[in-house]
Amino acid sequence: MSKRRNTVCSAALIAAASMALGMVIASQLDLAPASSAQTQTFTTPPMNSAPLNGPIDAGTFREIARTQTDMVVNIRVEAERPRDESGDFFGDDDDLFRRFFGPRGRQRPPREAPSAGTGFVIDASGLILTNNHVVENATKIEIDFFGDDERDLYEARVLGRDQLTDSALLELVDRPDWELPAATFGDSSQMASGDWVMAIGNPFGLGHTVTVGVISHIGRPFRSVPGRSQEMLQTDAAINPGNSGGPLLNIRGEVVGMNTAIVSDRQANVGVGFAVPINTVRDLLEELRGGRVTRGVIGVVIMPVPRDDFEQLGLANADGALVQSVNPDGPADNAGVEPGDVIVAYDGEPVGDTRDVQNRVVATRPGTTVPLDVVRNGEPLTLDVTIGELDLDAETRPAVADAREETSEGFGITVRDLTPQVARRLGVPDDTEGAVVADVQRGGTAAAAGMQQGDIILRVNGAAVATASEATAALAAVESGRTAFLLVQRGDTRVFLQVRKE
Numbered sequence: 001m002s003k004r005r006n007t008v009c010s011a012a013l014i015a016a017a018s019m020a021l022g023m024v025i026a027s028q029l030d031l032a033p034a035s036s037a038q039t040q041t042f043t044t045p046p047m048n049s050a051p052l053n054g055p056i057d058a059g060t061f062r063e064i065a066r067t068q069t070d071m072v073v074n075i076r077v078e079a080e081r082p083r084d085e086s087g088d089f090f091g092d093d094d095d096l097f098r099r100f101f102g103p104r105g106r107q108r109p110p111r112e113a114p115s116a117g118t119g120f121v122i123d124a125s126g127l128i129l130t131n132n133h134v135v136e137n138a139t140k141i142e143i144d145f146f147g148d149d150e151r152d153l154y155e156a157r158v159l160g161r162d163q164l165t166d167s168a169l170l171e172l173v174d175r176p177d178w179e180l181p182a183a184t185f186g187d188s189s190q191m192a193s194g195d196w197v198m199a200i201g202n203p204f205g206l207g208h209t210v211t212v213g214v215i216s217h218i219g220r221p222f223r224s225v226p227g228r229s230q231e232m233l234q235t236d237a238a239i240n241p242g243n244s245g246g247p248l249l250n251i252r253g254e255v256v257g258m259n260t261a262i263v264s265d266r267q268a269n270v271g272v273g274f275a276v277p278i279n280t281v282r283d284l285l286e287e288l289r290g291g292r293v294t295r296g297v298i299g300v301v302i303m304p305v306p307r308d309d310f311e312q313l314g315l316a317n318a319d320g321a322l323v324q325s326v327n328p329d330g331p332a333d334n335a336g337v338e339p340g341d342v343i344v345a346y347d348g349e350p351v352g353d354t355r356d357v358q359n360r361v362v363a364t365r366p367g368t369t370v371p372l373d374v375v376r377n378g379e380p381l382t383l384d385v386t387i388g389e390l391d392l393d394a395e396t397r398p399a400v401a402d403a404r405e406e407t408s409e410g411f412g413i414t415v416r417d418l419t420p421q422v423a424r425r426l427g428v429p430d431d432t433e434g435a436v437v438a439d440v441q442r443g444g445t446a447a448a449a450g451m452q453q454g455d456i457i458l459r460v461n462g463a464a465v466a467t468a469s470e471a472t473a474a475l476a477a478v479e480s481g482r483t484a485f486l487l488v489q490r491g492d493t494r495v496f497l498q499v500r501k502e
Helices: 002-028 060-071 095-101 278-282 285-290 331-335 354-362 420-426 468-476
Strands: 072-081 084-088 103-107 111-123 127-130 138-145 154-162 167-172 196-201 209-225 228-235 247-249 255-262 273-277 300-304 321-326 342-346 369-376 379-386 413-417 435-440 456-460 483-490 493-500
Touching: 060 072, 060 196, 060 209, 060 247, 072 127, 111 196, 138 167, 154 285, 167 285, 196 255, 209 255, 228 255, 228 354, 255 278, 273 278, 300 354, 321 331, 321 354, 331 379, 342 354, 413 468, 435 468, 456 468
Parallel strands: none
Antiparallel strands: 072 111, 072 138, 084 103, 111 127, 127 167, 138 154, 154 167, 196 209, 196 247, 209 228, 228 273, 247 255, 255 273, 300 321, 321 342, 321 493, 342 369, 369 379, 413 435, 435 456, 456 483, 483 493
């Protein structure tokens, strides 16, 4: 009998050892089944587009706070924050180039710094929405749920981020042992000025605070990244530091926006807060979950058509977008687009303004070939542009240097002859002919038009200029109150500027 017992025990031990060994081998070979969090399918949350109506009484906002606070989370982040110290750009004594480019920051090694923001659960599997700027450069992300002991924190990781909409999708690595409450989505396209909204978040570290206000504007352009803007919901509901990433809710308690920013001259709300429309973020959820948001780009910098001088561009009205510069070897450059062209139609449809063009381009799938109708020197042209893929991280803007306050010929600039030595230092061919901008007056019309020290004026109203005196004479011929159209060289890029003469 003892032998049988020993045999059974031995078999059990062998089976257990075999199972453990198998699990180790499977884990090493990545053969183990995925966790439940990994295998659970995700579908884009449904959106309630039913009309917003019905009475608001003393219990409306109390009920929203009671039912929706649980899905809002406090996000604690440790992230790398660089420290800067000033230093000279070139490291020499060339006064001309110090005035062109000025000092720039020299970075010290980054340091770890804690910060906090807000987010909200959108799926019971453990998916959380927040702002990109809350988790950017994060080395550690922890989630604190409403009602938990503040020491009960759950680790999370970033699945995907998007700078343009300032959105990020997180996934819980550690999960609580209870069912997660998830947000319900409203239709942000239904919101209008005067609609009641509630914000829930962690302003100044005060967890799960609610504020109430109204939508004060819809479609407000807000510059989220240099050179690009995102249409926002503007609200007077108090949004303060720490509210970033929290939900903006309609009177049904549905998320219609993600709180992102405030406009203030101090670290406090003054009634001008901004939220990304939830429809915009919702459309990106699948791409965020996949870790990558894909958008179109054609590689141009555009500016509005002048309201008073559009006839000089050969246009019947001020609709369209004026091409300021074309990125070398970009999609537009390869299609033959030139600085000074006016984009009047995209994919066969007329365009209204620069925002219209930008929105249509970024919404086009990369690799698509689209007809672009332009007006060049009064003549209509159709150019076929193959859309490229937008890389926001790679987009840069030239630094704006400080300058003396000096006015020249009513444009607020001082020019001088371009020598081969200066041309080499500015990164342009030695045989470039033009007038180099030595000073730009702060607050002048040239500065407002985007002119920078170091720009080389090549043409004034279509006429080539080879020297400073030629440029000065051409600018002097422009009547006060009228616009000069300038083609300038900036490094290896040509830029088209419109500058009004005072």
